[in-house]
Amino acid sequence: MEEKSDKTEQSGSVHLTKSIRCIVKLGGAAITCKNELETINEENLKMVSSQLRQSMIAGSSSGKVLGMDWSKKSGEPEISFTVDDFEDQPVAESSPFVVVHGAGSFGHFQASKSGVHKGGWNRPLVKAGFVATRISVTNLNLEIVRALAREGIPSIGMSPFACGWSTSERNVASADLSVVTKAIESGLVPVLHGDAVLDDLLDCTILSGDVIISHLAAHLKPDYVVFLTDVLGVYDRPPSEPNAILLREIAVAEDGSWSVVRPTLQDMNTRVKTSVAAHDTTGGMMTKIGEAAMIAKLGINVYIVKAATSHALRALSGELQGEFPDDWLGTLIRFSSK
């Protein structure tokens, strides 16, 4: 127990010589095919990776991409790779980003069949499900690290379990951020993910990517946070419903309450609250706004935007910091001292 409180303190006093520019969440729904088990949405993942490169590495939108995934391609006996390509190249500095991804169609089957989130080592099914869930989510992590590396991003997979994240009744109890910060100091891009972890009281549980983002944001204080999802942003009701309205700007007050600033319909705030409450029985928008609001309260802008679109690229590149162009589609959740 002493060890743990040590660690929590440690994560509370993170010192970085570089400030983190952005923490990005790659939503599970945006990078996997939700209705196909363990299937990556290759097209989206490639576009997301390319946009991340353009946002992280200055001047990289033109010029040759030097891939960092030198794995053998299936069916080929050799690895094609030229040392000279790298020797000619100046050292490209990538600005400090942290990537966190969800599980989408990976891990969900294994976790839900076994009830890992409820814990209980005394059930063989739970322990087996814990192992199976970790295999599935680390498999996805490897594929995402590879996709980013192919775009020349020095990405490094870091499983929260292995990094020492654990929970106490599902709340983060320990999270040694020193490995994450060391990687950032070395110019690498940590790639974390929702994971199965040990829990003090439940034995084990699921630590979601969103909880990881909140914890990282609170301790690493990035300039901004971007959630890449499969819809344009947050709506006043499920986006599949007719007349659903995209909420473009939400202001969060000191006490955590929030209100819609754009669009400026007089009755919007009430309407949102009602429809949100109804919608939220299925988990969803209210939770998402709530978590984003926690981050915004720290003075950090949160952009919720559709992955692999020009709107996503604008949010990732930081061009929206300080201005809010009318043609940008997405949801900005920001702090308001008023």
Next chain:
Amino acid sequence: MEEKSDKTEQSGSVHLTKSIRCIVKLGGAAITCKNELETINEENLKMVSSQLRQSMIAGSSSGKVLGMDWSKKSGEPEISFTVDDFEDQPVAESSPFVVVHGAGSFGHFQASKSGVHKGGWNRPLVKAGFVATRISVTNLNLEIVRALAREGIPSIGMSPFACGWSTSERNVASADLSVVTKAIESGLVPVLHGDAVLDDLLDCTILSGDVIISHLAAHLKPDYVVFLTDVLGVYDRPPSEPNAILLREIAVAEDGSWSVVRPTLQDMNTRVKTSVAAHDTTGGMMTKIGEAAMIAKLGINVYIVKAATSHALRALSGELQGEFPDDWLGTLIRFSSK
């Protein structure tokens, strides 16, 4: 720097309520096809995993194996899996093992092309090689975790990089063993591997599986250590040479010097030293005996044995502790106070 000395201290004071039975090294040459890039020796890996199950889980040599890799098989849309199989089962306790594997034909290409072991972030090739090496070795780690899980072993991949291992001029400088010990306390089987890590002085380097084993053995004090390799054990000269003699028992004295106890040829010790020195320019036997001797000096028996053989199973199961049957083929390296 303060953080690091903290961590080193931490790894020096590991407290476990269970004692570790065995640390096993799966040699790269035993589980991969050495001359085929990124290719697993599936047959050997399956046999090794099965023998590990029999050694770890009491009574598991008979009865149904409940697999813990519930990944979708390629070409199949669904995951085949029955919850009921697990519910009927009593909780099988696996005895505390730690698995460490080498890289074999994974990682080697990427590391040697880029010179990761020499370090130097200022060269773009080194940083790219660091990323590429980690992708390759974590890919192998995932496949080994899956092979073990398919045999019902609750295996958990733990990359040394993510677990906070780092070096200072290639010596282990920090290694937070708390995640490893927590996993063991929870009845899980940690699976570590040779990895690319950060180095205080060189920026980065390669941390070999053998160095990891030595460090773990010194701090976790297992009952015994088993190295699974692709030859029967340690020979007096390269085993491919005619008349090569298998060294069956080596005694290590307090001062680290060692001598061959079996076979009892009078001139063996001298002969070994000569041939070893000649052979060792290519790396190899002398290094292996030296590292094993470091572990043996702690009073821990080290068995070097051919993977996937009956000799390996006998070493893994612990049946050789306290006796040395004539029909066992392998090399025992043990402490001798004489």
